[in-house]
Amino acid sequence: MAVVAEPARVGVREVERVSRRDGAMCRVDPGQFVCRALAAELADEWVLYCRARDLRGPDRPARAVRSFAEFADAWLAGRGLDPQLVRLTGGPADLTEIIYEWEQDLRRVHPYPSKRGYELASNLLALIEQRSVREQDLPHKLAARAQAPPLFGKPAEPPPLEEFSQAERLALRNAARHDIRAVERRLSAGRALLETGCDPRQGDWENVANLVWAVYRGLLETTVLRAHLPTSPGHWPTEIRQVAGDAGASWAPQALLAGLAAMVFPCELDLQPFRVLLLLAMDECTPEELLDLAVDDVEFTDGGVRLAQTKRRAGRIRRRLHTDTALGHGGDGAAFEGEGRWDVPGLLCRLFAVTDPVRHAYPDVVDWLWVAVEPSGTGRARVSGRRAEFVLAGRRLTDWITRQHRPDGNPLEITTPHDARRLRKTAKIGRVVALGGTVADLAGDDHHVEVFRRHYAHGTTAHVLAGRAVTTAQQKVFASLTRPVFADEEAVADLTEPEVTAALGLEGETAEAMRDGQLDMGLVNCRDPYASPHTPTGSVCHVAPAMCMLCRNAVVFPSHLPRLVLLAEHIEQIRNRLTPPQWQALWGRQAAALAQLFDECAASMPDARRAAQEGQARLDLPLGMRTEYDR
Incomplete structure (x- = not known):
């Protein structure tokens, strides 16, 4: 067997991420794997793939390269093959078989409904296909496999996220406003304490104001606190123990450092309520656009604030003007003092006021809007300023929501997922x-x-x-098509007058025939029995009087009301003999139409009901109507 010389050097391949962290790199190091030559070839294809497609997130194909190279090492070692001899173009092993075994392993490690296995397999196949198309030097079997889809299909997309309900929106709004007020009060008290402090190296290390002065200027670390404070937290002054909280002896310096920093700087969780209110107020701004705002992207004007919103996925910048609603209600012009304003300009002004100490103390983040401080490190922890990302555990939106309580003290109940x-x-x-x-x-x-x-x-x-x-x-359409017309006593008396006939939608001859009782269908009058909406045009209506109350041709005179009262009673009696679905299907619409008619002619109803009770009216229904509809 011919021995292929090992490359003299295998370097680390790097691709820059296009993200909020400028200069962040994604790396693939072929030297971490035994099959270094194969990993290097795949890493080179990864670099070319990211450049050709201008990928903003190169991590997924990079993970595919690392996952496959790690699996290939174990697979080749288990069969006694030399991993260093394996190449895309050939070698002692069939790469198609390795890919097949790797996909089976992915399916076991990442079972449904995880998408990770499908993403890894599809990304690796895309890299191999790119090499096959460009160089055309791969074995035919491997090239054919690269053009085929992964062994298992892409999992179905999860259901779209649902919006928060109105009650949840109000609860989140109120909780966010409460938290912002609390943060502003805390930082205001901390600034007042800061003004009274001095350098503890020339003063007292057991004075809270001096420690706040030192943490604001970046002089404090846990090692410094251990060196200048008693070893046992129980011997600390009461004020310092209150800042540290209930942390144990081993964690007391870290807790004290975090507590001192919180007195003058906001943490990421303090910025979540600003984020919640701004996203609820700006429907045209995505969470990514809001988080990517730089100080230069925010321009306060006489009437509000103009934002330059960068949408990286769409590759465009939009400038939006958000007006100050307070100015539109007789404001005095002091629009941006950050006191009590809950519109977009007021919130941004208050956010600037909260985050300004971070930008002042840490020049590395001076250009960004969403900045906070967090203690970093363990044995030698110190406070550092950085851009807020709201992705680490304890700093996410769900962490903020779970800490909120209703006015009655119970936890705030918000449906999951807690997604911005x-x-x-x-x-x-x-x-x-x-x-x-x-x-x-x-x-x-x-x-x-x-x-x-x-x-x-x-x-x-x-x-x-x-x-x-x-x-x-x-x-509205059905009402216009099915609603009968009611003519009161005055209209009946002047039925043949042109104004009355026009108001009722009648013609002169029809009005005269209706006045003479020629168009009485047994229940109400009918404009035209040969133009019923329930029968073919030109045929006489054969569903009267069963459907008269649902017909646009029906015209009701006051003299008809007693019969309609009897019909309403008849329908109510039928309710006792039919099941609710049957009654609703057969008589529900007629009952609703009668109730509506009775409401409209309420003045005439007492006389009509009295006439019906005294037997002055008869309800003559066809036999078929009594048998077909009532059984």
Whole structure:
């Protein structure tokens, strides 16, 4: 067997991530694997793949390379083959068989409904296919496998996220406002304490104000605290123990450091309420656009604030003006002092006030809006400023929500998942409620119509509103088609007058025939028995009087009301003999039409009911109507 010389050097391949952390690199080191040559070839294809497709997130194909190379090492070692001789172009092993075994292992490690196995397999096959198309030097079997899909299909997409309900939106809003007030009070007290402190190296290390002064200037570490404070936290002054909380002796310095920093700096969890309120207030801003805001992207004007929103996925920058609602109600012009304003300009001004100490103390983050401090390290922990990302455990939206309580002290109950995208959907649905209109109008310039239809128009609120709109329109149409016309005593007396006949929608000859009783169908009058909506045109109506109350041709005189009272009583008697579904299907609409008619002519109903009780009217129903409909 020919021995292929090992490469003299295998370097680390790197691709820069396009993310909020400028300069963050994704790396693949072929030297970590025994099959270094194969891993290097795949890593080279990964670099070319990311460049050719301008990938903003190179991590997924990188994970595929690492996963396959690690599996290939174990697979080859288990069969006594030399991993260093394996190449894409050939070697002692069939790569197609290794890929097949790797996919089977992925299916076991990442069972349904996980997408990880499918993503890893499809990304590796894409890299191999790229090499096959470009160089055309791969074995035919491997090239054919690269063009085929993974062994297992892509899992179904999860159901779209639902928006928060109105009650949940109000609960989140109130909790966020409460937290912002608490943070502002805490930082205001900390600033007052800071002004009274001095350098503890020249003063007292057991004074809280001096320790706040030191942490604000980056002089404090846990090693410094251990060196200048008593070893046992029990011997610390009461004020310092209160800052440290109930942490044990081993963790007391870290807890004290975090507590001191919280007196003058916000942490990521303190910024979550600002994020919640801004996403609820700005339906045209995504969570990513909000988090990517730099200080230069925020421009305060006389009437509000203008934001330069960068949407990385779409590759565009949009500038939005958000007006100050307080100025529109007689404001005095002091729009951006950050006191008590809950609109977008007021919230951003208050956010600047909260985060300014971080930018002042840590120049590395001076350009960014969402900045916070967090203690870092363990044995030698210190406070550092950094951009907020809200992704680490303890700092996510769900962590903030689970800490909230209702006014009665019970935990705040918010449906899961606690995803910031649901806040945006809630704001978008609020826009739907306020504006209405077509999908194209509601999508605006934020989305394509299909994107809005698929991700936002599916919301329960939008569906309910759409259903109500459709139902209302249908009811109006049905009412115009089926509603009888009522003519009071005055109208009956002047029935042949042109104004009356026009108001009732009658012709002169029809009015005269109706006045003479020629069009009485046994229950009410009929405009035209040969133009019934329930029978073919030109044929005499054969469903009278069963459907008269659901016919647009029906005209009711006051003299008909006693018969209609008897019909209503007859329908109520039938209710006792039929099942509810049967009664509703056969008589429910007639009963509703009668009730509506009785409400409209309430002044005439007492006389009508009295006439019905005294037997002055008869209800003559056809035999078929009594048997067919009543059984």
